[in-house]
Amino acid sequence: MENGAAPTAQPVIVAIDGPSGTGKSSTSKAVAAQLGLSYLDTGAQYRAITWWMVSNGIDLEDPTAIAAVAGKPEIVSGTDPANPTITVDGTDVAGPIRTQEVTSKVSAVSAVPEVRTLITELQRSIAAGAEHGIVVEGRDIGTTVLPDADLKIFLTASPEARAARRSGELKGVDVHATREALIKRDAADSSRKTSPLAKAGDAVEVDTTELTLAQVIECVVTLVEEKRAGK
Ligand SMILES: Nc1ncnc2c1ncn2[C@@H]1O[C@H](COP(=O)(O)OP(=O)(O)O)[C@@H](O)[C@H]1O
Numbered sequence: 001m002e003n004g005a006a007p008t009a010q011p012v013i014v015a016i017d018g019p020s021g022t023g024k025s026s027t028s029k030a031v032a033a034q035l036g037l038s039y040l041d042t043g044a045q046y047r048a049i050t051w052w053m054v055s056n057g058i059d060l061e062d063p064t065a066i067a068a069v070a071g072k073p074e075i076v077s078g079t080d081p082a083n084p085t086i087t088v089d090g091t092d093v094a095g096p097i098r099t100q101e102v103t104s105k106v107s108a109v110s111a112v113p114e115v116r117t118l119i120t121e122l123q124r125s126i127a128a129g130a131e132h133g134i135v136v137e138g139r140d141i142g143t144t145v146l147p148d149a150d151l152k153i154f155l156t157a158s159p160e161a162r163a164a165r166r167s168g169e170l171k172g173v174d175v176h177a178t179r180e181a182l183i184k185r186d187a188a189d190s191s192r193k194t195s196p197l198a199k200a201g202d203a204v205e206v207d208t209t210e211l212t213l214a215q216v217i218e219c220v221v222t223l224v225e226e227k228r229a230g231k
């Protein structure tokens, strides 16, 4: 693989945070693939536990009920950037975790501290086991999950650009409704008490509004290479 990690390279840990639609998943997957690193989509893990709660009829208005069963599902993430996978108790949930129902409920489940503790532990163990290093994307990676990451990136984009990107993916869904739903979810994710969506003090902020995806990928690859070169 071109630019693949040299066998002697130190494992590198890259944290990519930001709100929905800023390009975290697409950028992280491409950067990891180009640099021979593993890849972890932490949003998929919160979606997976939410899917399990919905499927098991847990009252999502009740944080105590959520906390009581949070340890029950076994969530397994595959970290190959060319084929990221997610299973719950052995069932492939890559499709079901992207439904509107899960998307509308994930903020409530991910705000519960017991859920965050369990998922954070899982994320740290996956990062520690990545032989060549890993790109981990989410909301609290640079601030809470991996505060010692070698490189922290915080992606932003205007709500209009983010809504246009998301509604482009979800055929038939209107941009205005998508924009409102995104703003509501950002507000919930940014205002929760336990590890909210936030930029780490030492993160590099990249506004992607006017950038193509290829430009964002190139920017992040360059930042990782500079870090590795000790610049
Ligand atoms: N810089 C960009 N310009 C245009 N479209 C983009 C850009 N970055 C990402 N996209 C597209 O926007 C959508 C959302 O990107 P995604 O990586 O899933 O964002 P996030 O993980 O932050 O929610 C995808 O369809 C992706 O291809």
Ligand SMILES: Nc1ccn([C@H]2C[C@H](O)[C@@H](COP(=O)(O)OP(=O)(O)O)O2)c(=O)n1
Residues within 6 Å of the ligand: 019, 020, 021, 042, 043, 044, 046, 047, 106, 107, 110, 111, 137, 138, 139, 140, 141, 185, 189
């Ligand atoms: N590290 C993380 C990642 C995601 N979450 C929560 C908050 C987000 O609204 C949901 C879904 O995240 P996801 O990255 O899949 O969302 P988008 O695909 O960017 O819309 O999970 C979190 O609380 N902490």
